[in-house]
Amino acid sequence: MKLNVGAVCGPGGSKKNKTGHWRSFRPKVDPEACNGCGICFMYCPDASIKIVDKICIIDYEYCKGCGICAHECPRDAITMEEERK
Amino acid sequence: MTMGTKRVMEGSMAIAEAIKAARVQVISAYPITPQTHVAEFLAEMVANGELEAEYLKVDAEFSAASVVFGSAATGARSYTASSSQGLLLMTEVLYNMAGMRIPVVITGMNRSVSTPVSIQPDHQDTITFRDTGMIQLYVEDSQDAYNTHIQAFKIGEDRDILLPVLVAADGWTISHTFEPVETFPQEEIDAFLPPYNPLYKLDPKEPVTFGAIAMAHNLMEFRYLHHQVMHHAKKKVEEVAREFKERFGQDYGGLIQEYRTDDAEVILVAMGSLVGTLKDAVDEMRETGTRVGVLKIRCYRPFPDEEIRRVLSRARTVCVLDRSISQGYGGPLTIDVKAALHNQRGPQVLSFMAGLGGKDVTIESVKGIVEKAQKVADGIPVDEEPEFVNMNWNIV
Incomplete structure (x- = not known):
């Protein structure tokens, strides 16, 4: 694809830019410990967490593995594991 | 050729008259000496209904630049002005404007930069913008300031260019000095400068992304295209100056202006209001x-x-008069002029762009550079300078 003037492109470009492969550590949710309180959802800087049926669901296509969710979870339901690709 | 009206006015008023004549739609500026009068005159023109524009009052120059950046991105002809520390505060926005190819016109009312604090003119503030990717024009007097501001919109808004243009005018010597200035009828200015017709614009109905992220595979290519456009802008600056001369009989030069250089053994080189003084000195010495x-x-x-x-190349001696300093080396203009002349004789200097935006520079790439240097030493001519190393030519 050719670069145009000022590299102006269509809307929603950040959605196409999947950042999941930046991750060195992967958040893993323990569904037994998670009560879906949504604190991780509020803290996630990349909007990569949603709460569905009172369970934290992580979008690994965009999650960069910063670990804030694991740090903030009051029930220690999220642990960071080394990413193996 | 159009006849104008000649009146004695302050340099700042000459600039404000040009901005009004250009039918600027959005103005945002934060007052700073010696730019203040331009900001005030324009505020008055808007308040009195002489100029139909939005005038946005802001808390600082970063905001002023950001406002006109955004308004120009929506397709509105936009303008700001500042001096010294105020200009420096705009810096981050100016790089963005240039990269996103947003044609704002900015007056840099030249003033020295702190420390030491000073309100006196030199080019230290605007020279800092050397590498922003904006077009930069230095004016000689109030008439030149009037002419050049109108030309700046035409150059920057051209579909083949689309770049912000900085017009540098010496504080006090131009901003606060009264001189006769010829201004031209609105319809004649309109004929010279049609409304801005953007290639891309921000519009909620047809959303686009300006300023998307670049990575190692395309940042250098982006810079390459910007660099090419800057080269192309040389022709445009000349072309627009020529058209202005034909229409209005005003000639302050295009890229350069020669004054009594034909048989000159010594040539003085300078930018801005200093040039007027040099011309006078030359007239005396010629006598x-x-x-x-x-x-x-x-x-x-x-x-x-x-x-x-x-x-x-015709002169025996060249004297460059710099109005700013690169501490630790010397005058920026001298450095540039020396560089322009260097390849005339002495060792050949080759230039390479390498490693921009994280692009790899491997041992193999370095070997390639050395090989080119050896070939040139063997007499093979240099085709393009600088060479962009490891370019992905498929996307430019």
Whole structure:
């Protein structure tokens, strides 16, 4: 694809830019410990967490593995594991 | 040719008159000496209904630049002005404007930069913008300031260019000095400068992304295209100056202006209001038979290297008068002029762009650079300078 003037492109470009492969550590949710309180959802800087049926669901296509969710979870339901690709 | 009206006015008023004549739609500025009068005159024109524009009052120059950046991105002709520390505060926004190819016109009312604190003119503030990717024009007097501001919109908004244009005018010497200035009828200015017709614009109905992220695979290519456009802008600066001359009979040069250089043994090189003084000095020295001339650099970026070579190669001695300093090396204009002349004799200097935006520079790439240097030493001519190393030519 050719670069145009000022590299102006269509809307929603950040959605196409999947950042999941930046991750060195992967958040893993323990569904037994998670009560879906949504604190991780509020803290996630990349909007990569949603709460569905009172369970934290992580979008690994965009999650960069910063670990804030694991740090903030009051029930220690999220642990960071080394990413193996 | 159109006849104008000649009146005595302050340099700042000449600039405000040009902005009004250009039918600027959005103005945002934060007052700072010696730019203040421009900000005030324009505020008055808007308040009195002489100029139909949005005038946004802001808390600082970063905001002023951001406002006109955004308004120009929506397709509105936009303008701001500042000096010294105020200009420096805009810096981050100016790089963005240039990269996103948003054609704002900015007056840099030249003033020295702290420390030491000073309100006196020199080019230290605007010279800092050398590498922003904006077009930079330095004016000589109030008339030149009027002419050049109108030309700046035409250059920057051209579909083949689309770049912000900085017009640098010396504080006090131009901003606060009263001189006769010829202004031209609105309909004649309108004929010269049609409304801005953007290639891309921010519009909620048809959303686009400006300023998307670049990575190692395309940042350098982006810079390459910007660099190419800057080169192309040389022709446009000349073309627009020529058209202005034909229509209005005003001639302050295009990229450069020569003054009595034809048989000159000594050529003085300078930018801005200093040039007027040099011309007067040359006239006096000519009377006693000294063969001396002036080369004005009107366009500092893109830098008119070929034109400078053409003129200066005729002289025996060249004296560059710098109005700013790169501490630790010397005058920025001198450095540029020397660089423009260097390849005339002495060792050949080759230039390479390498490693921009994280692009790999491997041992193999370095070997390639050395091989090119050896070939050039063997007499193979250099085709394009600088060479962009490891370019992905498929996307440019």
